[in-house]
Every structure is written in structure tokens, then in C-alpha cells.
Amino acid sequence: MDIRSLKHFHTIAECGQFTRAAIQLHISQPALSNTIKSLEKELGCTLFERSTKSLKLTEPGEILYKHAGNVLELFDKIYKEMEDARNVGKGKINLGMIESYRYFISHMIGIFKSKNPAVSMKVRELGPKDIVKNLESFDIHLGITSIANDHNNFKYIPIFQENYVLLTPPDHRFKNLNSIEIIDLKNETFIHSLEGFKIRETFIKACERVGFSPSVEFETESLETACSLVENGLGISVVPESFLALNPSKRRNVVFIKDFASKRTVYLVYQPERYLPPPIQDFIDITLQFSNEIIVRK
Amino acid sequence: MDIRSLKHFHTIAECGQFTRAAIQLHISQPALSNTIKSLEKELGCTLFERSTKSLKLTEPGEILYKHAGNVLELFDKIYKEMEDARNVGKGKINLGMIESYRYFISHMIGIFKSKNPAVSMKVRELGPKDIVKNLESFDIHLGITSIANDHNNFKYIPIFQENYVLLTPPDHRFKNLNSIEIIDLKNETFIHSLEGFKIRETFIKACERVGFSPSVEFETESLETACSLVENGLGISVVPESFLALNPSKRRNVVFIKDFASKRTVYLVYQPERYLPPPIQDFIDITLQFSNEIIVRK
DNA sequence: CTTCTTTATAACTATAAGTTATCAATTCAT
């Protein structure tokens, strides 16, 4: 039993067919027959119940399939770590962040690059769930997110905290106000972004506490879209304060909500079990050191 | 990179030498040189800093070594699970138990065997720590222990609870008493078994609470040895009640300790992630069903 | 009953994993 056999076996199980699996693996079909035959001989049990018109896993096959998946994933991770190990000093940092920190991160990269010119960075914009998924599969080294999850054993480093503010169109009835209370928002139409599902929950609860359910008319993928919907008078939205500083525009009003104290914490997150080459530790340090300063700049 | 390479690499790292590793792997030394050479070529980095008189892992080598160990362990587990899968209905159950349940378990096996005559059982006597270790490495399917640990994700099923009693030599000053209090044990000499380290701790604390530290003169491996030391007048000991029923002897007295309420819980323990063939589930059921009855028989 | 699809078998080839023999470099003892 080696990885090659497991890969073959796994592919057949996924394809439900020898022929198709052979094509996918870029080998001939008899080669696959052989692999499985010898695997079955080695393990002393049949793995597939096969006929010319149907193929399904036996009980032992089912067990091996589960393990094979784990092994293949593990090997994937090993290759990724070894790539990092090979490229010490000149490698690539993969970073995933929630979209609203696009501007924040470009500053970080500037500072980082001047210190580590040989290291390149690949920054991807991902939703909070994808950040978790990509960290788990070793596809990104670092994430920037506002949702800390205890269920995995990631390490979350809080970078900064910020308030939420209310964003309204230029001609909105709040235009001359600096601050309002939650109850004033009754009968308003809301726009929320999927990304900000954390604020969404807490905000709805806060509304319910003062006696109404906010009507959410629009759901957008990104904060930017939410913002542009607001600017076009389609509703109002609650957004993190830093987002405004990083996306200047005059076509909107910003109002503080006095009795909504909820804050958003932004974290740098990574997998501590994974080998992280020195530049990444560097990046973590820089992030910690400059994060506040940058946000304050608004 | 296949398991063969990883196995070779791992063995060299453990031996600190190509030559010795080659002997251990039953292959020639040049074969090993080749494996490592091609592995290094594949990964694009050197794994060992080698000279004729010293060998040590490089940084990437160190990372790969850690992973290789995990992979090899994982493969070991897969082989063990596949063996179980192959032998459904006629396989072997490996069980580890703390020694004091020897008699208890022999009854369980009798009942189990009459229902599953084709399944053989291998029962090993292990300390509580070894039970954990062997469960982790898939070397035993089931354990019987009195120490439940939250740190791993094993499943512990409480089988029964029992009191601890005081065991004294036949001619001891307590011989005409049915029960005593902890304070009466001041100035006595104690014998403890290593296995029962749970009772040991709680008992010493109970003594300290009433104002003295018990003097422990003997430490034994097994409860049986502790018992025979007691019978020979070398001290007194605190043992689980069931142990007496299962080891009849007239050369000792049994005394209850009125103000020592600590009970011992005995658990059946297993790894829920592991594939457990039907006979093992059967064994679990039987254990649950008959455990109390058997202990009551004393 | 023929045709199509799918897996298994047979015969062969190329690759790579192992072998032995030998070399080169370094340590160690005298």
C-alpha cells in the first residue's frame, strides 16, 4: 500500500468507474485494474463490488476510502510545507483576507516588501468561511478576518477594534445629525453584506431589544456593493468605521448610533501547527506593530 | 515522495546514519543513498547535512521528519483498521485493562465467546497510561480503566462504581471492628500500588484534611502484591471493594472507612473515530448489561 | 442477437528500486 495505490483507489471511488478514473489519472484502464487487484491481495479483502455495469465500495473499501482521503490531504499539506521550507528567504506568502481590509493590507505589504524584497506575496480576498477552509488546507499562510472561531485550533491575534457606524444616502432624513439611537431606525430599509454576518446578527438583536425587527431588503456579497447601494438611495447600512476611511466618497452620510456599543475586532489568524518560515513571522510582527497606527490615520 | 521514501528517510533520521539505517531496513546502503538523493531532487532541498563522520537534519529535513513520523503512524493505523475490516465475524478483539479487573473480565469473555465463538480475544494487562497509549496507536480496541481523561477524545462509558475499603493483616488492632474513621489511621504504615494512583492522591488528601500525612512504606506494581504484603503484616492498604470479591483469602481483614466517601468509577473506553467491527459493539453491549450483576455477586 | 460498455487478462516495455563492487573523504590510533 503506497500513496500511488491510494490515489488510484480514491479516484476510482470518486468516479464510480475504472474507465473514467483511468482517464482522469492519465493512465490506461488495465493499469488501474492491476493496482486494485494487488491492493486487494495485499489487504486480503475486496474493495469494490464490480460488475460490467455497476461499481460500489465494499465495507472494507468504504473504510479505506475514508483513510485514503485523509492520507492524500496530508500529503498535499506536506508538499506545501516543503515548498515553504525550500523557499526560505525568497518564498511566497499567501494571505487571505476579508474584502474590507483591502486597503489596510496594501499598506502592510508595502512595509513588509521594503524589509523583505525577495519575498513575494499573494493576497486573496476571501469570505470568513473560505479563510478557515484555506488555512486548513494550507492554501494560505495567514488570514485577516473579523470572525474568531474556537472550534479549530487556529491562533487569532487581535489587531484592532473599531466601532460600527450607520451609512445613509446624502439626502437622508438623518443628514444633519451626528448621532441617533437604535429606535430611530424603525421603518428604515437595510442593506447588509454577506461578509458582515457577524454585525448583522448582533445588530438585529439590538433592534429587537428596543422593540422592532429591521427589514433587510438587500443582501450583497461585499461591503463595497452595500455602500454603493446606499449611495444610490436604496437603503441604509451598518458598516465598520475603518471601511469609510479606506473608501472615501462624498455621496453618503455617516451617523453614529449612540446605544449600539458593539465593536468589531479584526484578527490576524494562522495555524500554529504549520511550519511558518521567518518572513511570515516578520509579517506577523509588522502587522501587530503598525496596525493601530494605520487605522488611526483615517 | 511515497511512503517507502518517507520510511527510509525517517529511519535514517532516527539512526543518525545511512549504514545503520540500511541494515535496519534490510536493504543495501547505496539503495538508501539513492532514495534520499531522489527525494532531495524531488523536494528541491537537501534533507541531511552529511559528511563521513556526522549526519544531521537540515531545517527542511527537520520539517519532513516530523511529517514522516505522522504519515508512518497513520499508515500503521490504516493497516490495523483494514485488518479488522477483513476479519469481520472472525477477527480478534484486543483489550487492555488495568490489572485489578482480571477476574471481572474473564466472566465477560465467557459470555461474549458463547455468543461469538469465531472471534478471539487478546486481553492485556496494562497500566492506565499504557491503555491510553495503546488506544491511540490502535493496538487495542477497548480498554477498561478507572481513569477518565478529557484531553483525548476517547469515549468513556462508566460500567460501575464501587467503594474503597481498608485491608489489614489478620492480627491487626482493627480485627474486631467493622468500620473506622480516617483519623484512626494515624501512625499506620501504608502500602499502595502504582496502578491505583487515583485513590492514592484522594486518600492522602483526605488524611491531610483530618490532620496527618500517612506514611507510605511500600509501593507495588499491582494490587495483588499490595494485598500479599498486607497479608504478611507489612502494613495496611486501601483497595477497591470488588478486588476482594474477586481475590478470596482469609488472611486479611476488611474494614470500612466511615468518613472516606470517595468512589472509584470503572470505565469501558474506546476511540470513537476508529472503525469498530460488529463483535466489538457486541462486547460493549454485553459489558454494559452484565457489569453490575457480576460485581454484586461478591 | 447484436452492439455497446465496462472490467479482466495476457504479453510486452520502460522505469525505478534494488544489488555488488569500488571510490573518496574523514576520523582515529599508533
Added chain:
DNA sequence: ATGAATTGATAACTTATAGTTATAAAGAAG
């Protein structure tokens, strides 16, 4: 210092195996 001993690398060769193509066998579908 120098020869013996130890250790890893290299070369040439062998063997095992993972792949190939061609084809057979079995079952489903028209």
C-alpha cells in the same frame, strides 16, 4: 604523519513493478 577503519557516493548491472497495447469476457440495451 600515515595506514586502517568507517561512512557516504558513484557506477554498472539485475530484478521487480508499474505502465503500455491488444484482446477477451460479461452484462446491459436496443
